[in-house]
Amino acid sequence: MVNLIMASPDPAVVEHVERPAELSPTTEPAPPLTFQVKNVSIWYGEKRAIDDVTLDIASNAVTAIIGPSGCGKSTFLRCLNRMHELVPKTRVEGRVLLQGEDLYSSTVDPAIVRRRVGMVFQKSNPFPTMSIGENVIIGLRLNGVRNQKFLNERLEKSLRMAALWDEVKDDLHKSGTSLSGGQQQRLCIARALAVEPEVLLMDEPCSALDPIATAKIEELIYELKAQYTIVTVTHNMQQAGRISDFTAFLYMGRLIEFGSTTKIFTNPSQKQTEDYITGRFG
Amino acid sequence: MITPKHILGTFDEALASLRNNVLMMSSLTERSLERAMKGLFNRDDDLCAHAIADDEEIDQLEIQIDKDGVAILLRFQPVASDLRRVVSAMKLSSNLERMADQATTIARRARKLNQHPPLAEVELIRPMYEQAVSMFKDSVDAFAREDVDLARAVVPRDQKLDDLNRAASRKLIERMAHDPEQLRGYLNLIFIGRCLERVGDHATNIAEDAVYAAAAEDIRHQPVVATT
Numbered sequence: 001m002v003n004l005i006m007a008s009p010d011p012a013v014v015e016h017v018e019r020p021a022e023l024s025p026t027t028e029p030a031p032p033l034t035f036q037v038k039n040v041s042i043w044y045g046e047k048r049a050i051d052d053v054t055l056d057i058a059s060n061a062v063t064a065i066i067g068p069s070g071c072g073k074s075t076f077l078r079c080l081n082r083m084h085e086l087v088p089k090t091r092v093e094g095r096v097l098l099q100g101e102d103l104y105s106s107t108v109d110p111a112i113v114r115r116r117v118g119m120v121f122q123k124s125n126p127f128p129t130m131s132i133g134e135n136v137i138i139g140l141r142l143n144g145v146r147n148q149k150f151l152n153e154r155l156e157k158s159l160r161m162a163a164l165w166d167e168v169k170d171d172l173h174k175s176g177t178s179l180s181g182g183q184q185q186r187l188c189i190a191r192a193l194a195v196e197p198e199v200l201l202m203d204e205p206c207s208a209l210d211p212i213a214t215a216k217i218e219e220l221i222y223e224l225k226a227q228y229t230i231v232t233v234t235h236n237m238q239q240a241g242r243i244s245d246f247t248a249f250l251y252m253g254r255l256i257e258f259g260s261t262t263k264i265f266t267n268p269s270q271k272q273t274e275d276y277i278t279g280r281f282g
Numbered sequence: 283m284i285t286p287k288h289i290l291g292t293f294d295e296a297l298a299s300l301r302n303n304v305l306m307m308s309s310l311t312e313r314s315l316e317r318a319m320k321g322l323f324n325r326d327d328d329l330c331a332h333a334i335a336d337d338e339e340i341d342q343l344e345i346q347i348d349k350d351g352v353a354i355l356l357r358f359q360p361v362a363s364d365l366r367r368v369v370s371a372m373k374l375s376s377n378l379e380r381m382a383d384q385a386t387t388i389a390r391r392a393r394k395l396n397q398h399p400p401l402a403e404v405e406l407i408r409p410m411y412e413q414a415v416s417m418f419k420d421s422v423d424a425f426a427r428e429d430v431d432l433a434r435a436v437v438p439r440d441q442k443l444d445d446l447n448r449a450a451s452r453k454l455i456e457r458m459a460h461d462p463e464q465l466r467g468y469l470n471l472i473f474i475g476r477c478l479e480r481v482g483d484h485a486t487n488i489a490e491d492a493v494y495a496a497a498a499e500d501i502r503h504q505p506v507v508a509t510t
Contacts, residue, residue, distance in 0.1 A: 237359070237361060238359050241361065265361045265362060265365075266361070266362060266365065266366065266498055267362065267363075267366075267497075267498030268362055273362075274362050274363060275286055277361050277362055278288065278360065278361060278362050278363065278364045279288050279289045279290060279293065279358075280285065280286040280287060280288050280289065281289070
């Protein structure tokens with residue numbers, strides 16, 4: 001494991017960042033990276049929500065972002081597909097590289113970024129006027145796909161990947177909102193998968209779900225990481241421990257610690273991380 | 283190390299209670315071992331009986347610690363140092379219970395020895411006891427104070443205890459050949475030596491668990507650098 005101690009403008013805060021390599025680079029090459037986030041700061045007007053964050057996000061792995069409310073988790077997640085730009089007076093400094101390509105380059109279309117980097121939100125949000133089937137393929141339709149055979153194939157594939165096909169295959173014409181909360185969330189995951197993104201961002205995807213629906217989503221995340229890079233925000237420490245390979249702890253917009261989830265949850269390097277995950281914060 | 287208060291007061295209480303029970307169990311185990319050995323050295327059957335009776339309370343504490351540990355894991359799902367403390371406490375209690383079993387065995391064999399004329403060779407056991415009990419005290423002390431250096435220093439001391447046990451066994455076997463009349467007595471001393479050697483093994487386990495609890499480092503099954 002390679003540890004990088006980065007210089008911090010505030011000497012009181014030492015950021016401890018571990019490269020996402022499970023084994024020493026002398027014995028095993030570092031895993032490929034999907035994102036390289038370099039010195040990113042984000043402002044909402046005068047307020048700095050993210051403060052000079054640098055971290056690498058490994059491909060085909062689950063990275064969990066944890067931290068107290070207001071620490072910038074969702075802002076950080078949204079900067080990975082430029083979704084935060086939808087908030088007025090937002091400003092970004094630094095670089096976010098997706099497969100080596102700068103997402104914030106002036107030549108990059110944010111709509112393309114959001115197609116490559118899909119997102120699932122805290123509250124499931126199927127389009128209420130659309131059927132289950134339409135909800136899944138709407139992204140493709142908006143991108144100009146008209147071939148019905150292709151759309152049908154992608155519909156089934158996406159619902160199967162979201163582990164929802166068997167439950168809804170006979171009800172594809174019914175409204176998306178007729179499904180249970182857990183099913184609606186999986187429908188939203190299917191909708192995100194239908195446009196075949198490279199990355200799936202999840203902002204507290206289970207916070208509104210019961211334990212059984214949560215377990216299904218967690219199982220799904222585990223299966224999806226074989227094909228996708230997943231970055232998730234969660235307030236649930238146990239969930240972060242269960243589903244993620246890497247964990248980043250943010251506090252007041254700063255990255256305090258980043259490393260393998262096992263390391264963070266058994267022996268974090270930073271006292272702030274230890275205090276937060278053990279419930280001794282503030 | 284001062285640990286900040288948990289946001290749930292009940293968690294701090296549960297963790298403190300678990301720790302107190304482990305320390306109580308270690309005190310009782312130490313007392314039981316001391317009574318058994320004094321029963322041997324002073325030929326005192328009453329002390330041996332006390333050592334044997336202590337075992338019941340220690341067994342109950344082991345059950346209580348396991349129950350409390352599982353309850354903490356279930357209710358609070360601790361992580362990081364809290365998780366290590368709970369896991370280590372449960373492992374400690376298991377080692378302490380086995381040490382107390384060794385004390386009981388020593389006390390039983392001491393009572394048998396006390397029924398016969400004293401054997402001068404009992405003095406072969408004394409340095410083993412001193413080594414074993416000092417390892418035991420230091421390992422528990424290291425756990426209680428989260429003293430990683432002290433815990434690490436306990437591990438290589440087990441080699442000396444093993445050497446003492448081997449040397450004592452060799453001498454006792456020689457004596458058995460020369461003095462077959464006291465064969466049972468020498469055998470009992472050999473078994474007592476083996477019990478003390480196992481006490482040292484358990485003290486080593488506790489020291490290793492103390493390192494894990496304090497530093498999250500697993501030092502089990504590593505080559506030991508011998509110390510003098």
